[in-house]
Amino acid sequence: MRDxxxxxIERHFKGITQQSGVLKGIGDDAAVIxxxxxxxxxxxxDSLLEGVHxxxxxxxxxxxxxxxxxxxxxxxxxxxxxxxxxxxLSVPRDIAxxxxxxxxxxxxxxxxxxxxxxxxxxxxxxGPLAITITVIGQVPSGTALRRDTAEVGDHIYVTGTLGxxxxxxxxxxxxxxxxxxxxxxxxxxxxxxxxxxxxRLREIASSCIDISDGLVAxxxxxxxxxxxxxxxxxxxxxxxxxxxxxxxDHSLHWALSGGDDYQLCFTVPERATESLKKMIFEGHIDxxxxxxxxxxxxxxxxxxxxxxxxxxEITDYSGYDHFA
Amino acid sequence: MRDxxxxxIERHFKGITQQSGVLKGIGDDAAVIxxxxxxxxxxxxDSLLEGVHxxxxxxxxxxxxxxxxxxxxxxxxxxxxxxxxxxxLSVPRDIAxxxxxxxxxxxxxxxxxxxxxxxxxxxxxxGPLAITITVIGQVPSGTALRRDTAEVGDHIYVTGTLGxxxxxxxxxxxxxxxxxxxxxxxxxxxxxxxxxxxxRLREIASSCIDISDGLVAxxxxxxxxxxxxxxxxxxxxxxxxxxxxxxxDHSLHWALSGGDDYQLCFTVPERATESLKKMIFEGHIDxxxxxxxxxxxxxxxxxxxxxxxxxxEITDYSGYDHFA
Numbered sequence: 278m279r280d281x282x283x284x285x286i287e288r289h290f291k292g293i294t295q296q297s298g299v300l301k302g303i304g305d306d307a308a309v310i311x312x313x314x315x316x317x318x319x320x321x322x323d324s325l326l327e328g329v330h331x332x333x334x335x336x337x338x339x340x341x342x343x344x345x346x347x348x349x350x351x352x353x354x355x356x357x358x359x360x361x362x363x364x365x366l367s368v369p370r371d372i373a374x375x376x377x378x379x380x381x382x383x384x385x386x387x388x389x390x391x392x393x394x395x396x397x398x399x400x401x402x403x404g405p406l407a408i409t410i411t412v413i414g415q416v417p418s419g420t421a422l423r424r425d426t427a428e429v430g431d432h433i434y435v436t437g438t439l440g441x442x443x444x445x446x447x448x449x450x451x452x453x454x455x456x457x458x459x460x461x462x463x464x465x466x467x468x469x470x471x472x473x474x475x476x477r478l479r480e481i482a483s484s485c486i487d488i489s490d491g492l493v494a495x496x497x498x499x500x501x502x503x504x505x506x507x508x509x510x511x512x513x514x515x516x517x518x519x520x521x522x523x524x525x526d527h528s529l530h531w532a533l534s535g536g537d538d539y540q541l542c543f544t545v546p547e548r549a550t551e552s553l554k555k556m557i558f559e560g561h562i563d564x565x566x567x568x569x570x571x572x573x574x575x576x577x578x579x580x581x582x583x584x585x586x587x588x589x590e591i592t593d594y595s596g597y598d599h600f601a
Numbered sequence: 602m603r604d605x606x607x608x609x610i611e612r613h614f615k616g617i618t619q620q621s622g623v624l625k626g627i628g629d630d631a632a633v634i635x636x637x638x639x640x641x642x643x644x645x646x647d648s649l650l651e652g653v654h655x656x657x658x659x660x661x662x663x664x665x666x667x668x669x670x671x672x673x674x675x676x677x678x679x680x681x682x683x684x685x686x687x688x689x690l691s692v693p694r695d696i697a698x699x700x701x702x703x704x705x706x707x708x709x710x711x712x713x714x715x716x717x718x719x720x721x722x723x724x725x726x727x728g729p730l731a732i733t734i735t736v737i738g739q740v741p742s743g744t745a746l747r748r749d750t751a752e753v754g755d756h757i758y759v760t761g762t763l764g765x766x767x768x769x770x771x772x773x774x775x776x777x778x779x780x781x782x783x784x785x786x787x788x789x790x791x792x793x794x795x796x797x798x799x800x801r802l803r804e805i806a807s808s809c810i811d812i813s814d815g816l817v818a819x820x821x822x823x824x825x826x827x828x829x830x831x832x833x834x835x836x837x838x839x840x841x842x843x844x845x846x847x848x849x850d851h852s853l854h855w856a857l858s859g860g861d862d863y864q865l866c867f868t869v870p871e872r873a874t875e876s877l878k879k880m881i882f883e884g885h886i887d888x889x890x891x892x893x894x895x896x897x898x899x900x901x902x903x904x905x906x907x908x909x910x911x912x913x914e915i916t917d918y919s920g921y922d923h924f925a
Contacts, residue, residue: 300641301747304826306678306811307645307738309745312636317624320721321631322687322735326728354630363646365689365733397644404650405728409689411646411735414631421633423625487630502628 289375289382298360299395308397310361312415319357319414319421323348327406332449337377339466340408341384346468347489348410349388350539353475354487356422357414359394367404392472422478422485422543425502431483431544431570433507434553436471436563438517439492440528443535447524455523468539474562478543481553485543491534496542497576506575509568512582533578544570612699613706622684623719632721634685636739643681643738643745647672651730656773661701663790664732665708670792671813672734673712674863677799678811680746681738683718691728716796746802746809746867749826755807755868755894757831758877760795760887762841763816764852767859771848779847792863798886802867805877809867815858820866821900830899833892836906857902868894 301309445465625633769789
């Protein structure tokens with residue numbers, strides 16, 4: 278890290294560099310950290326580019342929050358406890374002022390402090406606005422949740438509500454006529470962390486993935502890597518009442534195929550469903566059953582209520598793909 | 602990671618994803634890795650942007666090699682053994698073709714395979730050409746080399762030769778009249794890894810830093826964080842004969858202040874100098890003594906031989922700074 282850049286980072290990120298397990302934080306060629314004994318480490322990297330992953334003109338505070346939440350969603354999906362992270366920033370010269378770094382830092386810290394995750398390194402360069410975060414988390418040995426371990430007969434669940442990510446994108450889009458919605462704004466920039474749910478699911482779920490590309494696309498990843506099929510019932514899919522009411526023609530489609538939901542989709546063997554129901558009843562996890570893992574391949578969407586107008590067969594599992 | 606991108610990465614990076622300590626590599630929400638018991642982890646992140654850190658038109662193979670070497674230089678400076686790395690790529694749509702990814706992958710693997718370092722994760726987005734690598738390495742507990750632990754009376758050493766990074770940049774610059782030099786080209790795109798030197802220095806050096814911003818700037822980091830001063834003798838500084846001959850007016854200045862050398866600068870207590878000399882004599886490390894740590898602050902450059910025309914006092918320690 279260079280001198281001037283380092284000074285900027287040192288000044289503004291100090292509050293989130295001193296958590297536990299950091300032997301030597303920012304300020305050397307690399308950080309030195311101490312994982313707890315006998316645990317597996319979980320590592321994930323995600324980049325957000327202006328105009329691709331967040332709208333032009335996003336406030337640095339919001340960029341910081343979103344960058345953290347999107348990355349932490351992968352940790353939640355693995356059932357990992359996030360411990361440390363690094364940030365690589367590319368910032369245009371005209372916005373690279375103290376105030377901007379201070380606000381970005383506030384956004385990162387706001388989320389990182391909620392889960393005691395320490396910033397241990399970074400790099401700042403002058404270029405188009407982009408932020409890459411690498412998170413390192415921990416799980417007890419052999420307990421990481423995977424996507425390739427779903428089995429025929431498992432029940433399929435999702436956390437929270439779906440379709441809000443796509444609704445937020447619609448709200449940000451040019452020509453949008455719906456009024457500003459604080460709930461969707463907050464969902465987009467600080468989707469609720471599912472870390473705690475992920476930790477609890479380690480003992481219950483047979484597989485787990487986070488929904489970043491859309492339910493069907495991500496569930497298809499689970500199916501193809503596990504060698505199974507999935508049948509989901511669109512009348513069971515949880516959609517927020519506001520989203521359903523404000524976007525009656527789109528909400529179900531968005532819940533199935535929209536991206537940026539950052540909820541967990543997980544499978545639970547029959548024998549563990551009672552434990553899960555208890556956790557749901559006691560308020561420890563907010564999850565809804567939406568379908569079943571079956572033999573075969575691919576994702577089938579049915580409508581047991583016949584109440585939905587959605588009849589389109591799912592043939593495109595790609596979700597959002599930057600190079601498609 | 603998205604589907605299309607993932608397929609590209611999966612296809613081309615497979616050769617460098619299966620090293621030891623990888624429980625679950627690319628293909629899930631995050632990788633699961635197993636550090637050896639009782640060790641400290643060392644983490645470092647570095648970004649390279651086109652036009653800033655490498656010339657426009659750099660071949661993907663060369664970009665891959667340079668990105669790895671620059672990042673691994675931080676591991677060498679910490680005395681760490683690199684184990685795992687992640688890659689975040691931003692690639693313009695027009696060059697994001699199979700062949701380009703294959704060649705980049707060749708470059709990354711070429712270096713990673715030399716040191717048994719495994720690719721465990723990544724993210725690919727469409728945008729201006731940039732590559733961010735995060736490396737995770739290991740050191741026995743408490744043995745990481747730091748920059749804030751130099752003491753008065755320690756001797757100052759550097760590995761290899763200095764000034765080659767700046768000479769390479771000059772060769773790449775517009776208007777350069779010197780002929781193409783394969784040695785400088787290779788130094789720029791694949792600076793010699795000093796990992797092995799770093800591992801050996803753990804038992805000998807009192808402090809260590811890698812020279813990325815220039816000898817004086819980086820040695821100044823050691824001095825300011827250790828609370829000491831340094832006196833270096835410019836007649837002792839190792840400069841490659843070709844660089845000295847081809848750039849007689851610049852080579853010493855470049856060796857002192859040029860960037861991109863990726864050598865190690867380290868300090869050794871008097872009591873350990875005999876061990877170091879033995880290692881140098883036996884060919885285990887290529888290092889040259891250039892000065893002494895003294896009381897005070899700042900870096901002083903003297904010329905004991907009086908042979909150099911260099912008399913400029915060092916007042917600017919900033920090195921190369923993107924936001925200066």
